[in-house]
Amino acid sequence: MGTLTICGGGNLGHVIAAFAAHRGYDVQLLTRHPERWSHDITIDTPEGTTITGHINRISNQPSDVIPQADIILLCLPGYGIADCLTAIRPHLATGTPVGSVVSSTGFFFEALTKLSASTPLFGFQRVPFIARVEDYGHSAHLLGYKPSLSMAVEQTEQKEHLATIISQMLNTPVQLLGSYYEASLTNSNPLLHTSRLYSMWHTWHDGMVYPAQSRFYADWTDEASQLLIDMDREFFRLLAVLPVRPGSIPTILDYYESSDAPSLTRKLHSIQAFQDILSPMTKVGDGYVPDFQSRYFTEDFPYGLAIVRRLMHEHHIEAPHIERVYQWGINHL
Numbered sequence: 001m002g003t004l005t006i007c008g009g010g011n012l013g014h015v016i017a018a019f020a021a022h023r024g025y026d027v028q029l030l031t032r033h034p035e036r037w038s039h040d041i042t043i044d045t046p047e048g049t050t051i052t053g054h055i056n057r058i059s060n061q062p063s064d065v066i067p068q069a070d071i072i073l074l075c076l077p078g079y080g081i082a083d084c085l086t087a088i089r090p091h092l093a094t095g096t097p098v099g100s101v102v103s104s105t106g107f108f109f110e111a112l113t114k115l116s117a118s119t120p121l122f123g124f125q126r127v128p129f130i131a132r133v134e135d136y137g138h139s140a141h142l143l144g145y146k147p148s149l150s151m152a153v154e155q156t157e158q159k160e161h162l163a164t165i166i167s168q169m170l171n172t173p174v175q176l177l178g179s180y181y182e183a184s185l186t187n188s189n190p191l192l193h194t195s196r197l198y199s200m201w202h203t204w205h206d207g208m209v210y211p212a213q214s215r216f217y218a219d220w221t222d223e224a225s226q227l228l229i230d231m232d233r234e235f236f237r238l239l240a241v242l243p244v245r246p247g248s249i250p251t252i253l254d255y256y257e258s259s260d261a262p263s264l265t266r267k268l269h270s271i272q273a274f275q276d277i278l279s280p281m282t283k284v285g286d287g288y289v290p291d292f293q294s295r296y297f298t299e300d301f302p303y304g305l306a307i308v309r310r311l312m313h314e315h316h317i318e319a320p321h322i323e324r325v326y327q328w329g330i331n332h333l
Helices: 013-024 078-093 107-114 159-170 189-201 221-237 261-270 301-314 319-331
Strands: 003-007 027-028 040-044 049-058 071-074 098-100 121-124 128-135 139-145 149-154 174-176 281-284 285-290
Touching: 003 121, 013 027, 013 040, 013 049, 013 128, 013 139, 071 078, 078 098, 078 107, 078 301, 098 107, 098 174, 098 221, 107 121, 107 149, 159 174, 174 285, 189 221, 189 285, 189 301, 189 319, 221 261, 221 301, 221 319, 301 319
Parallel strands: 003 027, 003 071, 027 049, 040 139, 071 098, 098 121, 149 174
Antiparallel strands: 040 049, 121 149, 128 139, 281 285
């Protein structure tokens, strides 16, 4: 099957490591905390089954797990991508594909400058699984699958071959995108998360405490839906001036099979895999306050929405909703 090296040990790192190992791949892991990891990772699935995958090598040294890899997959937050690419570059074998499970936080923009032009690059438009860690380094929940994956591939003529390998690894059909912009620019987390955060907490101030921790999707509001729709419309004005094929990135309403804010809210409420996802909050006394150090903030504003905003400024496109939400979020970091 080949050797897969995963860089990073977050929610998706756990699930993909176990999933790929269970399917017969030789899995290696590059992590800052190898001492916290078991070689056997257990995940439960939406079908009620349990999968165990064996990780053959676990290290914090790129020289241990990069040279022999057939495929390298970054499962890292945006702030970790540049440093990881710099660290693995001296150990990469010529022609080894390097990809990212998340493309919307700058992977392609960083990899195209930091890695050799002979290094094939790939990245997903949306993540392949909905995943949550249960016991770090030991177990996780696979909460949901995607029926298909859209993936951009750059710097190789073997795009179809690489798509076939990834499809087999993740047991999911893979469709090729036309350019890395189609994977890097998404209305998923950078717009989806930030619109919801703003709608919940733009009136929050020091001393304000909420009585309970809200559910991120199950308590989603029409206000959040309308803001997301407005930000999405601005986002599509940007796509119109970039090398992005019409239809390659669905609008938020199309993706969620909705027609307006109320129907979008109903759709988000109905997605079973979203039901138990809580809003990023910290307990304070008898109540809760927003957790501005959560990855919803540290990832989606400076490494997600910031990329969209920067390109909008470069192309002189006005985006008042995106600008307002971005400034609010950045001011809380």
